[in-house]
Amino acid sequence: MAGELEFEKPVVELRKKISELKEYMKNTDVDLTSEIDKLEARLQKLETEIYGNMKPWERVQIARHPNRPTTLEYISLLFTDFFECHGDRTFGDDEAIVGGIAKFHGYPITVIGHQRGKDTKENIRRNFGMPHPEGYRKALRLMKQAEKFRRPIISFIDTKGAYPGKAAEERGQSEAIARNLFEMAGLRVPVICVVIGEGGSGGALALGVGNYIHMLENSTYSVISPEGAAALLWKDSSLAKKAAETMKITAPDLKGLGIIDEIIPEVKGGAHKDLQQQAKYIDKILIDSMSKLQVLDEETLLNQRYEKYKRIGEFSFPTERIGVK
Amino acid sequence: MLKELFTKTKTKPKKYATIPSKAAKQDVPEGIMTKCPNCKKILYTKELNKNYKVCTQCEYHFQMNSAERINSFLDFESFRELDREMVSGNPLDFPGYEEKLEQDRKKTGLNEAVVTGIGTVKGYEAAIAIMDAHFRMGSMGSVVGEKITRAIEKADELSIPFIIFTASGGARMQEGVLSLMQMAKTSVALKRFSDHGGLIISVMTHPTTGGVSASFASLGDYNFAEPGALIGFAGRRIIEQTIREELPEDFQTAEFLLKQGQLDAVISRVDMKEKIAAILDIHQPGGTFEWQEN
Numbered sequence: 001m002a003g004e005l006e007f008e009k010p011v012v013e014l015r016k017k018i019s020e021l022k023e024y025m026k027n028t029d030v031d032l033t034s035e036i037d038k039l040e041a042r043l044q045k046l047e048t049e050i051y052g053n054m055k056p057w058e059r060v061q062i063a064r065h066p067n068r069p070t071t072l073e074y075i076s077l078l079f080t081d082f083f084e085c086h087g088d089r090t091f092g093d094d095e096a097i098v099g100g101i102a103k104f105h106g107y108p109i110t111v112i113g114h115q116r117g118k119d120t121k122e123n124i125r126r127n128f129g130m131p132h133p134e135g136y137r138k139a140l141r142l143m144k145q146a147e148k149f150r151r152p153i154i155s156f157i158d159t160k161g162a163y164p165g166k167a168a169e170e171r172g173q174s175e176a177i178a179r180n181l182f183e184m185a186g187l188r189v190p191v192i193c194v195v196i197g198e199g200g201s202g203g204a205l206a207l208g209v210g211n212y213i214h215m216l217e218n219s220t221y222s223v224i225s226p227e228g229a230a231a232l233l234w235k236d237s238s239l240a241k242k243a244a245e246t247m248k249i250t251a252p253d254l255k256g257l258g259i260i261d262e263i264i265p266e267v268k269g270g271a272h273k274d275l276q277q278q279a280k281y282i283d284k285i286l287i288d289s290m291s292k293l294q295v296l297d298e299e300t301l302l303n304q305r306y307e308k309y310k311r312i313g314e315f316s317f318p319t320e321r322i323g324v325k
Numbered sequence: 326m327l328k329e330l331f332t333k334t335k336t337k338p339k340k341y342a343t344i345p346s347k348a349a350k351q352d353v354p355e356g357i358m359t360k361c362p363n364c365k366k367i368l369y370t371k372e373l374n375k376n377y378k379v380c381t382q383c384e385y386h387f388q389m390n391s392a393e394r395i396n397s398f399l400d401f402e403s404f405r406e407l408d409r410e411m412v413s414g415n416p417l418d419f420p421g422y423e424e425k426l427e428q429d430r431k432k433t434g435l436n437e438a439v440v441t442g443i444g445t446v447k448g449y450e451a452a453i454a455i456m457d458a459h460f461r462m463g464s465m466g467s468v469v470g471e472k473i474t475r476a477i478e479k480a481d482e483l484s485i486p487f488i489i490f491t492a493s494g495g496a497r498m499q500e501g502v503l504s505l506m507q508m509a510k511t512s513v514a515l516k517r518f519s520d521h522g523g524l525i526i527s528v529m530t531h532p533t534t535g536g537v538s539a540s541f542a543s544l545g546d547y548n549f550a551e552p553g554a555l556i557g558f559a560g561r562r563i564i565e566q567t568i569r570e571e572l573p574e575d576f577q578t579a580e581f582l583l584k585q586g587q588l589d590a591v592i593s594r595v596d597m598k599e600k601i602a603a604i605l606d607i608h609q610p611g612g613t614f615e616w617q618e619n
C-alpha cells in the first residue's frame with residue numbers, strides 16, 4: 001500500500017513476509033501454517049506496540065497523510081441527502097470550506113467543514129484547505145440558517161490555518177474569524193465539532209466553538225504548526241519533532257488539558273487505512289452527542305457552551321506574590 | 326484640564342502605583358530630550374509626555390504602557406483594579422517559561438500582559454482592559470484570557486460598557502493550545518454581554534496582531550485604532566513568503582484598515598478621551614424624550 005510512514009515500516013515488512021509465505025504455500029505442498037500463525041501473532045503484538053503507543057510526531061504525520069479522509073468523504077458516509085450550499089452572499093465562494101444541509105439517521109442537520117484537496121489540482125482549487133474570510137462568512141451564513149430552522153450543526157475541522165495572504169487581510173481575516181467565535185457562542189441549536197485532521201490555530205477555531213469538541217485519535221490541534229513553533233522558539237524549524245512534543249497538540253494532550261470532550265478511536269495505523277470503519281467510530285460519538293444535546297433547552301445549551309470555554313486555562317492567585325517587586 | 330491631570334499624577338501618590346519599566350524607558354529615555362523615530366525631531370520629553378506621548382510635529386504615537394494609558398485615559402484616581410494578583414501557571418511545563426514570566430514581572434511591575442478594572446471616563450463608568458505590550462509582547466495566555474473575561478463579566482453584572490485597549494503580538498506560545506482557546510473564551514463572554522445589550526468599544530493600539538486581532542479586538546460595537554498602529558492577522562513576513570510579492574508600505578496599518586472598511590475610525594490619542602466619552606454619552610440609558618434647542 002502506498003503512503004506508508006517511516007515508523008510503521010516494521011509492521012509493513014512483517015505483513016509483506018506473511019503474505020509471501022501464504023503465496024508460497026498456495027503454490028507448493030509445504031505446510032507453513034504454524035509458521036504463519038506465529039508470525040501473525042507477532043504482527044499483532046508489533047501493531048499494538050507501534051500503533052498503540054504513537055509519539056506526537058507520528059500522529060502529526062498521520063494527521064497530514066495525503067490519503068487522510070476529508071470532510072466530504074465523511075459527509076458521504078455519515079449523512080444522507082447532502083445538499084451543498086455555496087457562497088457568502090457578499091464576495092464569493094471559498095472552496096476551502098464546504099457546507100450544506102443533510103440528514104443524520106433521518107434527522108435534518110447542517111454540516112460544515114474545512115475541505116482539503118485529494119490531489120494537486122483539487123488542492124489548488126481548495127487552497128489546500130486554508131480559508132479566506134469569505135469561507136468563514138459562508139460557514140456563518142449556513143450556521144445562522146441552521147439556527148433559523150432549528151437544525152443541529154456538525155462541524156469538521158481540518159486545516160493548517162487561515163490563509164496568510166494579502167487579499168485575506170484586505171477582506172478582514174481577523175474580523176471573519178472573530179465574528180464566527182462570537183456568533184457560534186450564541187447559536188441556539190446544538191453545535192458539535194470534530195477535529196478530523198489538523199486543527200491549525202485561529203483558522204481551525206473559527207469553526208470550533210461548540211457544545212462538544214471531539215478529536216480523532218491521530219488528529220492535532222495547536223496554536224501554531226510544530227515547524228512554526230520550532231522556528232519561533234528555537235530559531236530552527238528542523239526541531240519540529242521536538243516542538244510537536246513540547247507544544248502538546250495531540251488528542252490525548254488536549255483531553256488532559258480539559259479542552260476536548262472525547263477522543264474518537266482510529267483504525268489501526270490511521271483513519272486512511274479503513275474509511276468505512278472510521279466513519280462508524282465517528283457515527284457512534286455523533287449519535288451519543290446528539291442525544292445528549294437534543295434534550296437540553298436553549299438556555300441550558302448556551303450555558304453549557306459558556307461554561308465549557310470559561311473553564312479553559314490555568315492560573316492562580318498566590319498571595320505571597322502580592323507586593324512583589 | 327486633562328494635561329493638568331497628567332502632570333499631577335507625577336507628584337501625587339498614585340492609587341495605581343507602578344514602577345517605571347525599563348521598556349518604557351527605552352521608548353522615552355528619562356533624559357530631557359527625546360528623538361522622534363519618525364520625523365527625527367528632538368522633543369522635550371516633558372512636553373512629549375504632556376502631549377500623551379504623541380510627537381508634536383508629526384503625530385507619531387510612541388508606545389504607552391498600561392499605567393500611562395490609565396493615567397491619560399481615565400479620570401484621575403478613578404481606577405480600581407481587578408484581579409491584580411492573578412498569575413500564570415506553566416500548563417505545558419514549558420522549559421524556561423516561569424523564568425521569563427518572572428523577568429517580565431520584575432521589568433514591568435505587572436503580573437501579566439493586561440490590566441483590568443473599573444474606572445470612569447469623564448464621569449462615565451466602564452469596565453476597562455488595557456493590554457501592555459511590555460509584558461511578554463502582550464501575548465495572550467490563560468491569565469490574559471481570564472482577566473479579560475472577568476472584566477467583561479463585571480461589565481455585564483454592573484450593566485456598564487466594556488472598553489478594551491489592545492496591544493499584542495498574538496498567542497502566548499508557551500501556553501500552546503490553551504492560549505488559542507482564550508480567543509474562544511473571551512469571544513463567548515463578549516457574546517453573552519452583547520446579547521444583554523452591553524456596549525463594547527475596542528481601541529487597537531500598536532501592535533494588535535494574530536489571535537488578539539482575530540478575537541476581542543475585532544468584536545467591538547465600535548472598532549477604533551490609534552494612528553499608525555500595526556493591525557493584522559498574519560505576520561507581514563509570512564504573507565510575503567506565501568504570496569512571493571512585496572507588500573505596500575501601509576499594509577496592515579490602522580489607516581489601511583480604515584480604507585478597507587475594517588474600522589469605524591482612527592482616533593488620535595490626544596482626542597481619545599474626548600471621543601470615547603462622547604460615545605459613552607450617546608449610550609447612556611435615556612430618560613424621557615425632550616427636544617433640545619441646538
Ligand SMILES: [Zn+2]
Nearest residue numbers: 361364380383
Ligand atoms: Zn515626529
